[in-house]
Amino acid sequence: MSTITAMDTFDIRFPTSLELDGSDAMNPDPDYSAAYLIIRTDAGDGHEGHGFVFTIGRGNEVETAAIEALRGHVLGRTVEDLLADMGATWKLLAHDSQLRWLGPEKGVMHMAIGAVVNALWDLKAKRAGLPLWELLAGMTPDELVALVDFRYLTDALTPDEALDILRAAQPGREARKEALRAEGYPAYTTTPGWLGYSDEKLTRLAKEAVADGFAQIKLKVGASLDDDIRRVRAARAAVGPDVRIAVDANQRWDVQEAIDWMAHLAPYDIAWIEEPTSPDDILGHAAIARGVAPIPVATGEHVQNRVVFKQMLQAGSLQVLQIDAARVAGVNENIAILLLAAKFGVRVCPHAGGVGLCEAVQHLSMFDFVAVAGTKEDRTIEFVDHLHEHFITPVDVHDGAYWPPSDPGAGNEMLSETLAAYSFPNGPVWKESR
């Protein structure tokens, strides 16, 4: 038996705003950041658990403080106990009544819980010598159902229904693992489409994306209708008729505005409209989905928890569900969301990019393919070619696909040099910028 001896936190920020990478209609100048933690033990096996919340700059110190607030639930605990029953561990963190008041189950505190939960999964996967997707895909349906908190879900999904979904997918698991290794998991790229880029840069990057084998690109929209029409037309000319073009408004519109705006972009064969309005507006998304059909509505990167996803599925608010590795309370809650999506027959196309989101979320989609949905038809994981060099196991994306990681862990671990260099405000990168 071993004990958790430390939970160290780090405020890591990359000065991305200098290049307008990541610029969109709501976020003109993000500094991609991570509120980061490392869980250490006395097991003597060299394994640590790493996890993070992705933020875009200011306030990363608040998120780091929220992770610190969870230290008392982790420090001094027996590692084997915490990791053996990750369903109970999730509840230990998420059901702390005093901390719950700060959400409940949303925002800063909930994301912090997600980071700690993900760090524990990282540790568990490393101790098992498996990449997270394979660790999860090797668990029995009963073990997987025990990871999920069904509170507030039973009007849409009961434990028995979840069990049925997982049992139905059990027979083909091995064949799908092989398919994953042979074919990869489809990826699309947002690299060409940032709002701060010129038309020339957009066109060049869109052509590069096609040459790199991506079957879909995504463009940011929502700041100016004229600009959007011009940019979507330029992108369509660059990629030809067969590559899909999705657009992303990053919550910029009200309901009617979204419907009206999209009528102007519809002629360019739009794969989906992402985040047309507030991520809290379940009924608004449903109205937009009716108003822009047959263009599918995609959302999820800012959807706060499983309860809101449940309702979006109940109401027909989305046709593409975009999980995010670092927005909800970690792997456990994302499994709940994958099960909800499977119950409602809605495809999951994860949000990624940022810092480490690609590295983390690929495990969830691959697990979903092998053990939950049983298909990757019409599914694709976002890819942005930024900041991967800071991770010990960066994603392997080529030929328009994510290729399954084989290194043990959940993909969350940054290089120790990165943690030192980009530490805010006292790391050398930030000291020099002043």
Place this chain on the structure above:
Amino acid sequence: MSTITAMDTFDIRFPTSLELDGSDAMNPDPDYSAAYLIIRTDAGDGHEGHGFVFTIGRGNEVETAAIEALRGHVLGRTVEDLLADMGATWKLLAHDSQLRWLGPEKGVMHMAIGAVVNALWDLKAKRAGLPLWELLAGMTPDELVALVDFRYLTDALTPDEALDILRAAQPGREARKEALRAEGYPAYTTTPGWLGYSDEKLTRLAKEAVADGFAQIKLKVGASLDDDIRRVRAARAAVGPDVRIAVDANQRWDVQEAIDWMAHLAPYDIAWIEEPTSPDDILGHAAIARGVAPIPVATGEHVQNRVVFKQMLQAGSLQVLQIDAARVAGVNENIAILLLAAKFGVRVCPHAGGVGLCEAVQHLSMFDFVAVAGTKEDRTIEFVDHLHEHFITPVDVHDGAYWPPSDPGAGNEMLSETLAAYSFPNGPVWKESR
């Protein structure tokens, strides 16, 4: 012209868990707390702006850190500019794109914005020499509409509709101010109903509440059905048939569970069922409302923002809307919510209790009566007789009513001795408890 010279923050906690005051089905041992701030200026008029977020203990330091993260938006600004256009000031804080990522518009960061906004309103009211309710009730409809951010609201409420509501209520403003001073604003009490109290204490306190003139009491429920039936029956026996009894499940149930449970309590003439399930579950609340009718559903103390309230009104999720002074982004957002409630014809009965919530929220209900809804029919503000002695202008509640405050300010200001004594972890109260 004067400048904001300081924004000081305080982590204030009261050891209420020792007495089980405030205990309910989800919160067994709260330590009522406030993440508190004081805005100071160089105006030389002696006025400060005070504001707070109410929390229940652990994590209050995270909330305090979130308030700190807003300092850069306030410090060094010209006081007159910030206070002259509080609509623009609200957007300055709420639309910070990097901080917005931490919500958006929910949880720790959003509540922190509310505390700063409320501190600025406190300062503005003190400088005007008016209690906040009277300051607001003296603004023109156009000025009030300019306080509201209509983003994500226009499918339910447009600025023109808001203007119509406010103009319709303009004629009777003076008469209603007089009525308020003559009659007070109805109050109900939760003091008898905490889950940790014995039946004997419940009965005694319920009888005292009736003797004190309250027309409604509220009981916590949701932990044990047998206990609830016994406690509701005891309360009904204590207060007689004419005093209303509301019950509050503090988010304990799933949808069907809520409907089934309430069928057992319905025979005791229940005034409303409060927080039957997750505050995020708009569709779940609507299903419960249909299932427990004619018992009204009440919720709001944990509803994160105006967008969720909008949908709850659209979906028929609630029949009693419970604003909270410290959950959303301050006075401005609560005005948006009051306008939404008026548009949908739903009564507003604020959540209060905690620390300072009574002192703060009474201003909003009184403003609502004078200038928005124009009625206090069937409306009542929660009252809990705790911790008022820590405020410089404690509420005046007697004869079952809140009596309108006449002191300048928004009611948020704690005694300086309290700030010193209850500071966590180094104030004397906490030092001695170790």
